[in-house]
Amino acid sequence: xxxTLRTSRAAVIFAAVGALAVAGCGGGDDKAKPDxxxxxxxxxxxxxxxxxxxxxxVAAVWSGPEQENFTKVLKEFEKRTGATxxxxxxxxxxxNFLGTKIAGGSPPDVAMLPQVGAIQQAVERKWAxxxxxxxxxxxxxxxxxxxxxxxxVNGEQYGVYYKAANKSLIWYNNTAFENAGVQExxxxxxxxxxxxxxxxxxxxxxxxxxxxxxTLTDWFENIYLSQAxxxxxxxxxxxxxxxxxxxxxxxxxxLGELFGKPNLIAGxxxxxLQTEFPASVTQTFTGGDQPKGAMVFEGDFVSxxxxxxKAKIGTDAKVFPFPxxxxxxxxVTGGDAAVALKDSKGAQALLTFxxxxxxxxxxxxxxxFISPNKSLDLAAYPNDVQRDIAKALIAAGDDFRFDMSDQMxxxxxxxxxxxxxxxxxxxxxNPKDVAGAQQKLESDAAKAYKS
Numbered sequence: 001x002x003x004t005l006r007t008s009r010a011a012v013i014f015a016a017v018g019a020l021a022v023a024g025c026g027g028g029d030d031k032a033k034p035d036x037x038x039x040x041x042x043x044x045x046x047x048x049x050x051x052x053x054x055x056x057x058v059a060a061v062w063s064g065p066e067q068e069n070f071t072k073v074l075k076e077f078e079k080r081t082g083a084t085x086x087x088x089x090x091x092x093x094x095x096n097f098l099g100t101k102i103a104g105g106s107p108p109d110v111a112m113l114p115q116v117g118a119i120q121q122a123v124e125r126k127w128a129x130x131x132x133x134x135x136x137x138x139x140x141x142x143x144x145x146x147x148x149x150x151x152x153v154n155g156e157q158y159g160v161y162y163k164a165a166n167k168s169l170i171w172y173n174n175t176a177f178e179n180a181g182v183q184e185x186x187x188x189x190x191x192x193x194x195x196x197x198x199x200x201x202x203x204x205x206x207x208x209x210x211x212x213x214x215t216l217t218d219w220f221e222n223i224y225l226s227q228a229x230x231x232x233x234x235x236x237x238x239x240x241x242x243x244x245x246x247x248x249x250x251x252x253x254x255l256g257e258l259f260g261k262p263n264l265i266a267g268x269x270x271x272x273l274q275t276e277f278p279a280s281v282t283q284t285f286t287g288g289d290q291p292k293g294a295m296v297f298e299g300d301f302v303s304x305x306x307x308x309x310k311a312k313i314g315t316d317a318k319v320f321p322f323p324x325x326x327x328x329x330x331x332v333t334g335g336d337a338a339v340a341l342k343d344s345k346g347a348q349a350l351l352t353f354x355x356x357x358x359x360x361x362x363x364x365x366x367x368x369f370i371s372p373n374k375s376l377d378l379a380a381y382p383n384d385v386q387r388d389i390a391k392a393l394i395a396a397g398d399d400f401r402f403d404m405s406d407q408m409x410x411x412x413x414x415x416x417x418x419x420x421x422x423x424x425x426x427x428x429x430n431p432k433d434v435a436g437a438q439q440k441l442e443s444d445a446a447k448a449y450k451s
Contacts, residue, residue, distance in 0.1 A: 044080070045375070046138060046356035048349050052082035056346040059088040059098065060112035060336070064278070065304045069366035070112075073359050080353075083346050093415050095121050098341070102127060109347040112336045113159065115406035115414050116150055122339055123153040129340040131157040132348040138355035142375040146398030151337050159337030162354045163363070164372040165299035166389050167218050167332045167403060168322040171306070173284055174315065176203045176294035184320040188223070191323040192257060195264045198294045206258065207293025208265050209280035210272035210428050213421025215298060217405040217413065220424060221332050222297075224251040225401055226325035237404045239449045243441035249434055254325060256431035266293040269429050281305035285317055297322070299334065300389050304368025313385055331396070334403040335372065364390070412448035419444045 062070055067087065074085040088108050090097045095118050101107050107127070113119050122128040131139070136157055139148050143161070151159025170191075177183075180201035185191040195205035209215040225233045228247040235241045236248070262268035266283065267275065275283075281302050283292035286309050296302065303313055311317045321329050338354045340347040353359050360371035364380035374394045381387040393400075405413030405420055412419035420441060427437040 045358050046352060048077070048081050048353060049345060050082055051346050051349060054081075054083045054344075054346045056083050056085045056110065056344075056350060057088050057108035058085060058110045058112065058338075058350070059090045059094065059101070059108040061090045061092045061094050061114065062112070063089065065307070065366075065368060066301070069304075069363055069369065072366060073354075073362045076359070076362055077350060077353050081346075081349060083349075085350070093410050094118065095410050098122070098127065099125075102341070107341045109340065109342045109344060110350055111339050111341055112162070113339050114334070114336050115408075115410055116402060117406065117408050117410050117413060119151065119159045119337060119339060120153055121410060122341075123156075123158055127341050128153075128158045129343040129347070131160065131340070131351055135160060135348060135351040135355050138352055142355060142357060142373045144372070144374060144397050146400065147335075147372045150335070150402060151339075159339050160351045160355045161335045161337045161372050162359070163336040164370050164393055165301055165334040166370060166393060167299040167334050168222055168330050169299060169302070169319050169389075170295055170297045170322060171281070171284070171302050171317055171319045172295045173291050173293075173311075174318050175289060176201075176291060177318075179203070179289065180294070184318075185323050186329075188226075188254065188257075188323045188325040192264075195258070195295075199263050203290065203294050204266045204292060205264050205294045206266065207275070207280045207284045207296040208259075208272040208428070209275050209277040209296075209298075210269070210425060211274055211276045213416060213425050214405065214414070215277055215280070216424035216428060217420050218299075218332065218403070219255060219297060220251060221404045222322045222330040223254050223325050224248070224404075225332060226322070226328060226330040227251055227254060229326065230401060233401055233404065237407045239408075239445055243445055244438045248438055248441070252427065252431075252434045252437055255427075256434065259428050259431040269431075272428060273425060278305050278308075282309050285309040285311035300370045300386060301368050303386060307367060313383055319385060331400055332403055333393070333400045334406060408445070409448040409451070411451065412445050419448060 071087055074087060078085050094113060098111055139160060147161050151157055151161055176198060180198045182194045182197050185194045198205040227250060232247050258264055265272050280296050282305055284296040285306055306313055306317050338351055340351055357373050357375040360373040360376045361380045363369040364371055364376060365382060367382045370390050370393055372393065378387050378391055381390055423437055423440045423444060
């Protein structure tokens with residue numbers, strides 16, 4: 001069962017709050033308000049069992065700061081329960097990694113799955129264990145129905161969505177904008193005009209992480225959702241319409257307006273295809289008056305990579321909502337769900353903890369993280385930009401669209417060098433061949449859905 005949720009109200013909420021976030025950036029209010037409690041000062045909101053001597057393994061594809069921040073959450077769980085938790089670095093796609101582990105008789109206790117489709121595959125292969133009563137109670141208390149349903153298969157709860165993402169944001173180098181004399185664009189037409197002006201000022205306007213195909217799927221999805229609308233988005237996500245549909249042609253043609261102009265992309269297509277996501281961010285916020293790119297598109301988690309530079313969020317690095325291609329700006333979300341692969345006391349206790357505001361508070365305080373947990377005190381976030389993005393996510397309730405590629409079979413929507421990732425990398429290289437890209441996308445999608 002694929003879960004799709006209706007949206008339009010969320011677009012208005014995100015656009016409005018996104019504007020407020022940027023407008024409020026100049027104040028640089030990075031501390032909790034005087035009347036708000038600081039992270040770590042409140043009493044535990046969830047009771048956990050004693051697990052002295054129990055060993056738990058958690059697998060995720062996270063690395064670098066993301067892994068370090070999540071490890072802080074696991075350390076707190078160890079402190080409260082007495083268990084020993086080991087983080088297992090997983091290769092992408094994680095379903096293939098888990099298949100090898102399970103075949104070898106050593107599955108991790110819990111896996112963090114970044115795709116709805118991956119949860120469904122784990123259930124179909126009888127790897128995943130249903131969520132126990134304690135974790136269900138935390139979910140019911142702290143999550144909207146929409147976020148609960150994303151972790152369900154055939155009405156049964158399997159996943160706990162720990163991490164969310166607003167994947168409809170464009171971050172920019174404020175100095176590059178000021179030097180070019182441009183303002184934040186509201187529409188796709190204005191976005192392209194701003195890009196041309198920045199290019200004329202001597203700075204390449206857009207940094208694209210073409211080496212990581214998932215970023216290209218996000219470019220397409222934001223354009224498609226805004227241009228074709230939520231109903232078409234749902235149909236394409238479920239392969240109820242083909243990739244040869246005219247709506248896909250229109251979206252790819254629009255994306256080609258950016259990809260087809262080498263002067264607008266850092267390093268041109270060849271350079272972009274060699275640029276991985278972390279570098280696409282850091283090269284936007286280093287180099288003084290001559291960064292390699294003035295803007296970089298991706299979710300709220302970009303702030304983790306900005307933190308690796310000297311740029312300060314809110315002054316040097318600012319953000320605006322993805323520009324409206326159609327009548328409304330798009331709102332695409334993503335997320336990572338914890339799924340138990342062993343029906344042990346430790347695995348279920350960890351799911352319960354991850355569904356609580358206590359765990360979310362730790363990650364929120366570390367930065368580069370947005371929680372779908374509506375019980376989390378917004379004071380936990382380290383700055384107003386992230387606080388407002390999180391506030392918008394919670395205010396949207398169930399009115400959002402989940403990342404399309406993450407709803408699809410992982411062989412098509414989530415595998416490096418294959419399926420949608422590879423087809424869009426080829427399109428970046430040759431954006432004039434819209435029909436060829438459509439044919440390749442449809443051919444690969446048809447195979448994936450049949451299997």
